[in-house]
Amino acid sequence: MFHAVIPAGGSGTRLWPLSRSHHPKFLHDLTGSKRSLLQDTVDRLEPLADATRTYVVTGTAHATSVARQLPDVPDANLLIEPSPRDSCPAVALAAAVIAERDPSGIMGSFHSDHLIPDGRRFVETVRKAVKLAKDGYLMTIGMTPTAPETGFGYLRCGKKLDGGMVLDEFREKPDRETAQSYVDQGYLWNSGLFVWQVSTFLDELARQQPKLHDIVREIAAAWDTPARGEVIGKLWPELPRISVDHAVMEGAAEAGKVAVVPGDFSWNDLGDWDTLADVLESDVDGNVTIGSGEVLSIDTTNTVVVPRGGRLIATVGVSDLVVVDTEDAVLVCPRSRAQDVKKLVDELKARGDRAHT
């Protein structure tokens, strides 16, 4: 049986002022689908796992919003972290809870806030990974690079398998020159999408992170009992902050236990307003509107307008700009500076401005 796990964390500060700490990226409809990115993710996984086999791991701040956006997912599948501990404890707790319910189960871990337009192709790729996971590999999906991006980790693959390759080595985010050499050597992007038998993963966790393993198993054992809240409240703070890559995957790769299936579906992490607009439909002048608010544009080209504040947004004579209107804040920046929206949020945080962050 396949179980879909969706860690839903991070605030997406580069999509400020829409994305906020209290209402981050994954809770928003950013594509005009009328579904949030989280809901889109669950919908996309539906052919693989129905709602009873869908799990979301999220923080206390977003638990209620997640619950309301996903009414079909059982409460006991919404794993609420008492405090943030990076990705390994989140993924490990999900694996352990699934193992209690379905010891031979297979799980996949999927981003809550990515855009994958071709859902069918995505599902096919995951199915290939499931097949190799049954052979005992910890599977990762490797994307074919379209450019020497410095924002991704890379995967150096080795021996061929039926439908994939053994992973020889994870490589950290490189500089531009190194990225180019990776692309030239046929390395793949590390998508951060994982598939494995929960038993394989938990065994590897026990080998590399025995304390972390024991704690999540103890929490999982109490999960479907009245002691859930008491046990997680007591044990969770003892867990280290560590990513699943550092805690498990890198060591497992060294031991030859990680394999890769190549993914050739298109995929966008919607990192900022510019890259988000790139994947959305534009009008004849290249303008993209994200939202259904009123917009009036004259002599305006290649501009991203996000009318979410209930106001008219009017532009004249502008190009390559981002204009975002929300209830309490307005953002204006060139598309080429979309990454620097993070600087605004950092500055607001430094000022102690909790209202706008």
Added chain:
Amino acid sequence: MFHAVIPAGGSGTRLWPLSRSHHPKFLHDLTGSKRSLLQDTVDRLEPLADATRTYVVTGTAHATSVARQLPDVPDANLLIEPSPRDSCPAVALAAAVIAERDPSGIMGSFHSDHLIPDGRRFVETVRKAVKLAKDGYLMTIGMTPTAPETGFGYLRCGKKLDGGMVLDEFREKPDRETAQSYVDQGYLWNSGLFVWQVSTFLDELARQQPKLHDIVREIAAAWDTPARGEVIGKLWPELPRISVDHAVMEGAAEAGKVAVVPGDFSWNDLGDWDTLADVLESDVDGNVTIGSGEVLSIDTTNTVVVPRGGRLIATVGVSDLVVVDTEDAVLVCPRSRAQDVKKLVDELKARGDRAHT
């Protein structure tokens, strides 16, 4: 006795979205003085005319706002036009009402929405005009051109007088080449600021526009009686739409009855966000903030931000831009396109959008 008349009309569409039909430019504080442009105008004229000798001619839509902004000006000095009739009926009615109260009075007519930082110099110039008005001239103030502007009418002056010149001819707004030749020949800009004895003006009005003259005299005769509302309501619709320049000044100039005093005070008609920002203080990066709302600017230069919607306005990486936030609309345009804000308003009107115009 000197009386100050302030026709307060026009909506200042190029200062949209702050300036609106229902709340036009002259009712706003655009300079950070905490006084509206209209209030600034009254303050500037105070050395010449106290509140009891200050008159405002305005439309029905703005009468109540004007009354509240100018609590010291008597109700009977607020001349409310039942419908717009251009400048001649407005100025003529004021002249006629003043003539009823002070037959030998002198009046000046002043814009409600201009910025004149050096009030003392302005007052001195008006006093010079008053002196020549006593000799029976219709006086206009001629500004020394600083550039071959095509947005102003020009004044060709002739015979010298004590403190001024006789006006030979009004010249309409020229094209660029003609404007340059006017500047080379020493023509002055027509400021649209007039000073005259009410009796001189009304005589000239009777000569050139006898019907208009008779109607405003009849309304004025009823003004300080209980019949005011009834008489103006009945007679006003019969008045033609005509400017004081066309109706009176051009013909009077032909008859040698107009004279000019040169004004060398600086003067700005605050026509659009760009020219408005030019006269306001900027920070070290050339940025101008008009309003007291919250602004966060990173790597932002020469930009005009108008935070009037109660929201944070954040910019990163922009230059030479105008960003205006109000309750119900946001404007973004380059400073160089500030004139084209009118196009947005025209388009909104064409769409029948009364809420935003």
